Amino acid sequence: MVKSTAVVVLFACSLSLLPASDPAVWPQFRGPNGSGVADTEKPPVEFGPEKNLKWKVPVPSGMSSPVIFGDKLYLTAFDGGKLLTIAYAIADGKELWRAESPAAKIEGYHKTEGSPASSSVATDGKVVISYFGSCGVFAHDTAGKPLWKYELPMAVTAADFGTGVSPVLVDGLVVLQRDDLKDPKIIAIDAATGSRVWEKKRQSPQSYGTPAVWDTAGGKQVVTPGYGRMVAYDLKTGDEKWSVAGMPSAACTTPVVGDGILLFAGWSPGDSEDKEFKFPTYDELLKQGDADKDGAISKEESENTFLKGFFDNNDTNKDGKLTRDEWDAQIKFMSAAKNGAFAVKAGGTGDVTKTHVLWRKTKGLPYVPSAVLYKGQYFMVKDGGLVTAYDPKTGKEIFVQERVAAAGRYYASPVAANGHIYTVTLDNGTFTVFKAGEEVPDPVAKNPPLGERVAATPAIAANTLYVRSANHLWAFAEK
Template structure:
């Protein structure tokens, strides 16, 4: 525990000017000390300002008097600095990529990755370009161009870079030549090391620093790497095949991992191809066209599973996808520090598969582990024992949940992609208690940022600031 506290103290020194320096805030924990927040969020009573943004789903990071975000508009990749005082745009930098990465237009964005900062510089990342570094006033300092990301099945980029102790870390699990785990010098952009991740083809989360190592999830496994050299230190097996979450360092010194993907549990099986034919094959030709799929819940995933791009789902394509997903297991687990080698059996304190989230990363707070999954179902664990305090309890707002929950001021903040922000009572342990709901009227997949007693929430095309007027 003493080592962990020293690590947090070092992180707070490095990010002294950075209130919310990366995806999910300080240390990637989705929690931090702050002033008292408004009891309820209401656009009439405590909306301070709102600002139009180019479309995107990156979360805001905050340094000093500005927030930094990315966006995509008119074929250009945009990095923005926004003044916290009034929401005006302080600076804007645009890149026109040579080629745009494949992505799911309805669910993703070419501007999905959150910026990172060390308090002196801001680094943005786009799967269609690479890394760009700016000072806080928007002056370009360096850029590293990387191969266009080729995510498996064309979902698009989800990972975000982080900065720690002078190095920028970037995880790229993909099927293209840009695959790998990278470390760059934060001052110059020079590559310090690169570790091949050829055995990992899928992950959409971001790495975190924990127990003096860089931890990254990949399909069916998690690995810990030496921060200075990239040397692999440990491995955990038994995760899902399509991990979209990021690992969570707990204030208790342990690491919490939760992953879910379709087909990873016998309790939630994916339909067979014969079942799909019965549901959708109207002309009886033994395959499924785009038009036949249009009125079904599968319509947004047509291109993902049409591997040969002939305009049909065929048996071999669907069954190949099912076989990939069945490689993994849905899992919620706690990991203690100090491991080396394969630590699946030696350092996993407890393991479960109940309530595992798809996209929204798990939240540790006050000795508990909170998770939300699509459909609007919340689950709460005792983080020490793995005992379930409540499981898959309805929040009253259905739909997809991509926003990672955040703990602040005895409340949990989370949101559905439909645009509804929910605030829960974090002290409730027998069932979730919703304190307030706010419909922001726009697609919402970015996690909120907190600074100076204010909450900053980014929807697809707006940035909102809430606080006490």
């Protein structure tokens, strides 16, 4: 008896000396440094409402993406007029705490395609950083205790589409790119104290893509998409290091870094060289919808035109009529777009458009979902279920606009793990899973729809795929 007890004690002691397993980590929008990749994780390939479902819980409205550190998952939400940061247990989806970020007024946002809780949190496992365009930046500890707040005036976004960018937490700094019509800027805040470290004015009145951090030989840089230009700032000082001209007029996507280069792919309406999409002229709108022949488009009339569902965003003076001057001004603003996918090599200063851009392509470009760099390919998905992959170093076309993903619109960015790439449709949450690195796109699983909109990018941690849909939070793992 004594001997067996000693063996048990010895075994227990030996277990205590083993190194603790690494915590589950998907610490910001799109995971580690916004890459969308968790290569060592093994989420299921086949899953759905009836298969490999670990748990499913209801969640309030919002479009922020799940962020994970350790045993907790974080979301932002908009519920009952309140802006919230909410923590859940990754083991069973139990809500652990919620904290309100008070706002005097909620920012303008598109009621079906946006949310005042669109920005994902960032965390290092000690502090949880939330940003709301309505009121500013907020810090909590992992138990939900408020630490500090950095108040900002309500963001005024182009056409009242709302905020989309997420904060980045790196080397003790919270970096926030805040492009709006009144005061576009990028700021760095001390994550421990909430005090401003630096702030730089920007020339970009509109963008929605989250910055990427690039660790170069000359130091870490924060690379930000924007209207007209992509700009890199020194992480420590905020000084502008380099820029690339020619960007979508409404840059929604996030750059990625890898193999010593930085890549970006994005599209928005308005590029004059875009052969696939052209804005209608005002006269064409009148032909479509001006039923009373008064030379203007009312909200009711707009439902029969190209503008269906987007009248309020284009009625800039809010008088209930869309005039020729309003429409032409919108077209002029958007016509600054230059859509493309491109790669930038490190080491440049100033305008490096002609010196450090390795290649540029214009086919297969995504609007909202950011591309993912994985298994030697720069992979992207766009509306219609079209997938495209380029060689990241040369720009060689591997496959272009192959219609093999589920049909529909796409907002969520592709994510990757264990040799697979996951894509999901917006309107009904249909996942297609691809084998990565193939010369032709290889869908290894076409999963049943979740039956709800999925605008948020999934997270991968603890061998589990976490999905936020319109009304639920789902966890899928092999059983």
